[in-house]
Amino acid sequence: MIGFGVLSGMAVTLRNFIGSYFEKDRLTTVQYPEERETLPENYRNFPFLVYDTDDAEAGLRCVACKICEKECPPQCIYIVKSEDKKPDYMAKPQFYPRIFDIDISVCMSCQICVEVCPFEAIKMDKVFELSRRQRFDALLMGKDELAKSNTYYHQIHPLEAAEVDANLAAAAAKKKPAVESKATPSANT
Secondary structure, eight states, X not given: OTTHHHHHHHHHHHHHHHHHHHOTTSSOOOOTXXXXXXXXXXXXXXXXXXXXXXXXXXXXXOOOXXXXXXXXXXXXXXEEEOSSOEEOTTSOEEOOEEEEEEETTTOOOOOHHHHHOTTSOEEEOOOOOOOOSSSSGGGEEOHHHHEEEHHHHHHHSHHHHHHHHHHHHHHHHXXXXXXXXXXXXXXXX
């Protein structure tokens, strides 16, 4: 029948219009800058770097292995490894990224960098208001802008952060007895 699609579409519109007066949770408008909806925990936007101590440079979990740079589909991550080593968050000397840049104008928020990171150093942020006045250099986020504390990570992703910290603590506890057993001489010698 001619016009049946138009009539069924109008019926859906009329049903939603009338239903919005009787059901308060239906079709609500959020007045955006003043009101904000809470984002779900699994919401992801752009990556950030996690650090564990009070100092972002000293406590950075990233050891500049460059796996994320290699696996990034749009190639928006740029890392330069340091020449020297510094103690990481577990007091083990590691390389660190001298330069860690992400071009957010190219990043497609695919989360592959998070999945391939063996050190749990990259996580996805919930911040989506990243507009800038400049076009090119302002959209390149450096290590100082990307570094955020582990407490911030616990605020935005509490369940995931607790699981990651438990896994890191278990891995550290597993390595610690092995190191102590090598350090203590046996009684038979």
